Structure formats: structure tokens, C-alpha cells
Amino acid sequence: MAAPPDAPVTPPVTSADVDAARELLHGVIRSTPVAGARTLSDLVGTPVRIKCENLQRTGSFKIRGAYTRIARLGAAERAGGVVAASAGNHAQGVALAARLLGVRATVYMPERAALPKVDATRAYGAEVVLTGRTVDEAVAAATAAADRSGAVLVHPFDHPDIIAGQGTVGAEIVEQVPDLGTVLVPTGGGGLLGGIAAVLRARRPGVQIVGVQAAGAAAWPPSLAAGHPLPVGGMRTMADGIAVGRPGEITYPQVAGLVDEIVTVGEDALSGALVHCLERAKLVVEPAGVAAVAALLEHPGRFPGPVVAVLSGGNVDPLVLLQVIRHGLVASSRYLTLHVQMPDRPGALAELLARVGTLGANVTDVAHSRISGALRVGEVDVELSLETRGPEHRDTIVAGLREAGHAVTTPG
Incomplete structure (x- = not known):
């Protein structure tokens, strides 16, 4: 369990409490579907299913x-x-x-x-x-x-x-996936994770229960290590829905007493998971909502299957969605920015773009700069933004330009 061995805790919410909440919620909420995720399963090497709480009323659990x-x-x-x-x-x-x-x-x-x-x-x-x-x-x-x-x-x-109500997600998962091996749950304050854990620990005691936090807003790992809730400062993550600065006094013993592990994921994994859900699952999910998928992408092979990844919500600002998609494409090397130092002479840019074209990249933006301390007299810096087909294609483009005699650098 997540709690230190010298700090036993008693979870305040039981599986029976979740059952009572489920009766109360009958006819009010949707029993959201569990969908297969073949591409994700192939990527991580274990059967994966996704619990679609992004399709719940109001767009989240x-x-x-x-x-x-x-x-x-x-x-x-x-x-x-x-x-x-x-x-x-x-x-x-x-x-x-x-x-x-x-x-x-x-x-x-x-x-x-x-x-x-x-x-x-x-x-x-x-x-x-x-x-x-x-x-x-x-x-x-x-x-x-x-x-x-x-x-x-x-x-x-x-x-x-609140914990009991959120736990009804777990009651549905138990019925929908009888052979469940691991459940991955986006985690902020711990209400959803703690409620799901109450059900699974009582009805499927062998299931691995894992909370997932954004690395830039992860209060649970230090709190569990200390044996009590601790605040975390300086939170910075695109996953605002799970950016909670301190575990609760009630959720702490619930999670500490029942959950096996808390893992963290980076911003690249979150944006990559969001793009994956859009492209392959045809689902709109917010950055916090894809944390469980991000954990699978960042830690493939770590979790025994079948794995259920909870998609906790789908309420995302379209402007944020655009930014996250761009971030995800960059992280997956499908969007590449590079700088080329080249002679400042007529026809040089056309030759460069022609070479990029033969390498199969699509140019989305070009910018010139003749003012840089790194440039010699008679040189220009050209910034190219390219659409690529992934990491191997990116490496082919860079290698091809260097073979043609260009000085190429890639930011970061």
C-alpha cells in the first residue's frame, strides 16, 4: 500500500458507502462506457481499456x-x-x-x-x-x-x-472489466482515486490501484513519504484539473490506506496522450483527463494487465487544446523546428526548400534572420517549421540537410 508501514491508517469511506451513493445516483448519472484501445494496447504491450468519464454529464466524473x-x-x-x-x-x-x-x-x-x-x-x-x-x-x-x-x-x-460518489466509477469498472489487473486514475486531491480504491480493494483485492499526478503539481508522493498531507509549491502544469496543492485530511487516509502507488507524468506525456486520444480513440479529453493514458505512454510495460485507464474529463478550452496539440506533435517529433545557417545569396533559400521537399517534409513556416552574433558576414539564419512523420523521419531530414552541406541545429 502507499502508506508508510509505521503509519497505519483507516480509510473513512468503504465499499458499502459507495454502494449507497450508487443507489442515490441511479437515474441521475450515466454509466459511462469502457472502450477498447487496440493501438494503445499494442504500444504498451498489455491489454488496455479506457473508462470514458469524459462522456459523463457535465463532461467529467x-x-x-x-x-x-x-x-x-x-x-x-x-x-x-x-x-x-x-x-x-x-x-x-x-x-x-x-x-x-x-x-x-x-x-x-x-x-x-x-x-x-x-x-x-x-x-x-x-x-x-x-x-x-x-x-x-x-x-x-x-x-x-x-x-x-x-x-x-x-x-x-x-x-x-464526495469520495463515495466518485467511487461509483469503480463500481462500474468492476462490472465492466471482470479480469481487471490494474486501474490508473488521474489524481489531484484524491477523491476519485480514493473512492475507486474503496470498491476495488473490497471486491478485487489483487488489482493494482495506481494514482497518476502531473509531475509539475505532485503533492501526493512527498505527503505519503512524510505520513501526512504536505503542501507543494510552485505548481506548473497544463493539467489544471489535477493541480491541487495539498491532499485533503479525509482523502489522505483513504488513499494512503488503499492505493498501491502514485506515479507522475511529464508535460510531453500529457500532450502526447491527448493527441493519441484524439487521433486513435476519437475522444476529446482534457489534459488532466488523459493522465492515466500518459502514464501508460511514459511507463510502458510497468503495469500488469488488463489495464483500465480512467479518462476523468473532457472539458478543455479550444485555445488550450490547440496549444496542447502543438506541444504533443512536437513531443512526438511530428512537428519540427530547425535552424539552418547558409550563404545569403540569391537562390540559396529555394535550394534549401527544394532539398526539404525531396526529404518528404512539409514546410509550414519560414523565417529569416540576418542579425545574430553566431552568423558570419554573408550568412543568414533560416528557421524552418516542418511537419514530419515521426522520430525516424525527423532524423532523416536533419541528416539529409547536413549531408547537403547545411549547418543545422534543432532547438532544445
Whole structure:
């Protein structure tokens, strides 16, 4: 288990709690499909299936926990309304759950939250307040507002009802994949991971349960090593949905007591996983939502199969999607930028581009610079942006240009 051997912990949420939440959610949520992933299976050498919570109502698993929490409030608590904080997915889950249950909702979101997520939250009927730079700052503002107004704070992960609701994902996986070997779960605060673990540990005790964090926002590994929740500073990742600065007081014992391992993935793996889901699975998934797929790409052969990779959400800003796709294409060497130092004479550029064409690359952009300390008199630096067919083609292009006598450098 993930907990240090000298620090036993008792998980606060059980499989029975998840079963009760599942009854409550019947007719409210979708039982999302588990899809085969043949190409991904071939890449990593083990059978892989993907649990498509990006196809859930509101575009992520968050409606499960939000509805469970709000539905269990008493009449007086409902009358006072609810307050929440989120970068987007929990916001939408709370907004829809509150509307379905006739409860007033106010949601605090970071000032730079994705506009589609802000608009969707408002469209579901919640009042949105933009505040702070991070989810943690928005949570602090929401907590203070709840204290002032008497409204109930619906925490994004740190409550037994939230964990139990999210755990219904695991209950579905058990039924959909009876021969499950490993489940990989995108992990921020730990509500989804802890809830899934409650079910799997009770019903499939031999299954490997693995949480996946972005390396630039990984609070769980140092917290588990210390034996208690620790804050992590300086978070930087495209996966804003799992960028949580500190595990919760309730999710910590849940995860520490039941989960086998937490792994981290880099930004290249996240962007590559997003492009893979778009191209091969035909699924739109946000950067946080593809963390489990990224773990398979970054650690092939590490996890016993069959593996289920949970796609936790699909709410991605189109502008972010464009940036991540570009990053993913660069990471997979399908988009190449290189610099060529060459004589500044008529026809030289045409000769260079002709050579690139014979090497099978598509030129998407060309830029000249005659001002550089690295250039000799009579030379020009040409920056080429190229579409390629992958790492081998990239190497062929660079080698071919150098064989033709060009001085070629590739940034990074």
C-alpha cells in the first residue's frame, strides 16, 4: 500500500458507502462506457481499456460526488444554498446537481479559469465568482464565503460523500472489466482515486490501484513519504484539473490506506496522450483527463494487465487544446523546428526548400534572420517549421540537410 508501514491508517469511506451513493445516483448519472484501445494496447504491450468519464454529464466524473453531497443535505441546509470552488469540472458538477435538487449555488473559480468552463457553470444555473490565481485560493475564498453566509461548502474532494460518489466509477469498472489487473486514475486531491480504491480493494483485492499526478503539481508522493498531507509549491502544469496543492485530511487516509502507488507524468506525456486520444480513440479529453493514458505512454510495460485507464474529463478550452496539440506533435517529433545557417545569396533559400521537399517534409513556416552574433558576414539564419512523420523521419531530414552541406541545429 502507499502508506508508510509505521503509519497505519483507516480509510473513512468503504465499499458499502459507495454502494449507497450508487443507489442515490441511479437515474441521475450515466454509466459511462469502457472502450477498447487496440493501438494503445499494442504500444504498451498489455491489454488496455479506457473508462470514458469524459462522456459523463457535465463532461467529467464530478457530478457523481457533487450530487451525492448535495442530495444528503437537510432541508435547512438546502435552504441556505451551497458554495463551491473549482477550476471548472467540480464547478459544473455542483451547478448541475444544485439545479436538479432545487438548491441555490455559488461557485468560486480562479480568475484565469477556462472561459468555456465558466460559461458552462453559469449555464447550469450557478452564480460564478472569479477570484485568486489557483484552485486552492478559490477554495479559501469559498470557505470564507460559506462561513459568512451559512451556506454549505461542497468541497471538491475532501468529504466522505464526495469520495463515495466518485467511487461509483469503480463500481462500474468492476462490472465492466471482470479480469481487471490494474486501474490508473488521474489524481489531484484524491477523491476519485480514493473512492475507486474503496470498491476495488473490497471486491478485487489483487488489482493494482495506481494514482497518476502531473509531475509539475505532485503533492501526493512527498505527503505519503512524510505520513501526512504536505503542501507543494510552485505548481506548473497544463493539467489544471489535477493541480491541487495539498491532499485533503479525509482523502489522505483513504488513499494512503488503499492505493498501491502514485506515479507522475511529464508535460510531453500529457500532450502526447491527448493527441493519441484524439487521433486513435476519437475522444476529446482534457489534459488532466488523459493522465492515466500518459502514464501508460511514459511507463510502458510497468503495469500488469488488463489495464483500465480512467479518462476523468473532457472539458478543455479550444485555445488550450490547440496549444496542447502543438506541444504533443512536437513531443512526438511530428512537428519540427530547425535552424539552418547558409550563404545569403540569391537562390540559396529555394535550394534549401527544394532539398526539404525531396526529404518528404512539409514546410509550414519560414523565417529569416540576418542579425545574430553566431552568423558570419554573408550568412543568414533560416528557421524552418516542418511537419514530419515521426522520430525516424525527423532524423532523416536533419541528416539529409547536413549531408547537403547545411549547418543545422534543432532547438532544445
